[in-house]
Amino acid sequence: MDLGLNDKVVLITGGSKGIGFACARAFALEGAKVAIVSRDPANLARAYEQLKQEGLHVHRTRADLHEPHSAADIVEEVTTAVGPIDVLINSAGAARRYDPETLDADAFRATMEAKYFPYIYPQQEVLRRMADRVKAGDGAAPGTIVNIIGMGGKIASDIHIAGGAANAALMLATVGLAHYYARYGIRINAINPGSTLTERVEEAVKLEASQQGIESADALARGQAKVPLGRYAKPEEIADVALFLASRRASYVTGAIVPMDGGSTPLI
Numbered sequence: 001m002d003l004g005l006n007d008k009v010v011l012i013t014g015g016s017k018g019i020g021f022a023c024a025r026a027f028a029l030e031g032a033k034v035a036i037v038s039r040d041p042a043n044l045a046r047a048y049e050q051l052k053q054e055g056l057h058v059h060r061t062r063a064d065l066h067e068p069h070s071a072a073d074i075v076e077e078v079t080t081a082v083g084p085i086d087v088l089i090n091s092a093g094a095a096r097r098y099d100p101e102t103l104d105a106d107a108f109r110a111t112m113e114a115k116y117f118p119y120i121y122p123q124q125e126v127l128r129r130m131a132d133r134v135k136a137g138d139g140a141a142p143g144t145i146v147n148i149i150g151m152g153g154k155i156a157s158d159i160h161i162a163g164g165a166a167n168a169a170l171m172l173a174t175v176g177l178a179h180y181y182a183r184y185g186i187r188i189n190a191i192n193p194g195s196t197l198t199e200r201v202e203e204a205v206k207l208e209a210s211q212q213g214i215e216s217a218d219a220l221a222r223g224q225a226k227v228p229l230g231r232y233a234k235p236e237e238i239a240d241v242a243l244f245l246a247s248r249r250a251s252y253v254t255g256a257i258v259p260m261d262g263g264s265t266p267l268i
């Protein structure tokens, strides 16, 4: 199936690790010109080298996306170095878990800065430029955005109330902006992963195992047994759906929030 992504310029925030890294590989394999962004140069170098060994090239840029002006800088840099952005994949961030009894206003604010704004800043910068291109009639197909959000924004959990609230706000922004920017042909969609086997989740499983005095493999098996499909997602599975949503094969899909939690949340 030709996804029509060859030569598209794809900016992937959080592209050095986890789901973002899986997206970087998937888009590069489709022939896209991929740029990855994250904070730690060591993570960026590791991702760059790993993809290079697979015969894939990505442009890498360091930025901390919780800083308001970082998005404008990286978008400008990528536009100059690689080209105007056709696809934005937002996957940079993570929300800490809090005991609900220690959850104060500062924790909510910190969570919005760790998860909500690192998605909003690049999205707003890229959207403005995507709309300008359409208005200027440069002949390019309108751009598209995929936000990797999280099922915690659909179902409240006692230890993930602040992170869930950030995710819920991101979902609202996704569908609201999709509704508005459809007039320019720009599509905006989201994926809500459930537990996905990235390094961060593997570390969390190890911690849980040591707290319970059991082996990591047993803690993982217990967690996976709760998922109707019988296992956590692989980052590559999330990347495959991001590829589809960003492709011309999804040309009439916008404002969609795709759950990918192995059937854990039976919610319409």
Ligand SMILES: NC(=O)c1ccc[n+]([C@@H]2O[C@H](COP(=O)([O-])OP(=O)(O)OC[C@H]3O[C@@H](n4cnc5c(N)ncnc54)[C@H](OP(=O)(O)O)[C@@H]3O)[C@@H](O)[C@H]2O)c1
Pocket: 013, 014, 015, 016, 017, 018, 019, 020, 037, 038, 039, 040, 041, 043, 044, 063, 064, 065, 066, 091, 092, 093, 094, 095, 115, 118, 148, 149, 150, 151, 192, 193, 194, 195, 196, 197, 198, 199, 200, 201
């Ligand atoms: N994995 C799951 O089970 C799961 C489930 C639901 C939702 N999600 C969501 O999916 C997204 C990706 O998750 P993941 O598991 O792939 O995470 P991950 O493995 O921890 O990767 C996060 C990526 O984002 C970068 N990053 C984090 N904060 C950043 C910032 N302020 N500025 C720039 N880059 C930043 C990290 O690199 P640096 O450290 O170098 O900055 C890394 O490349 C997150 O938003 C997460 O909440 C994940």
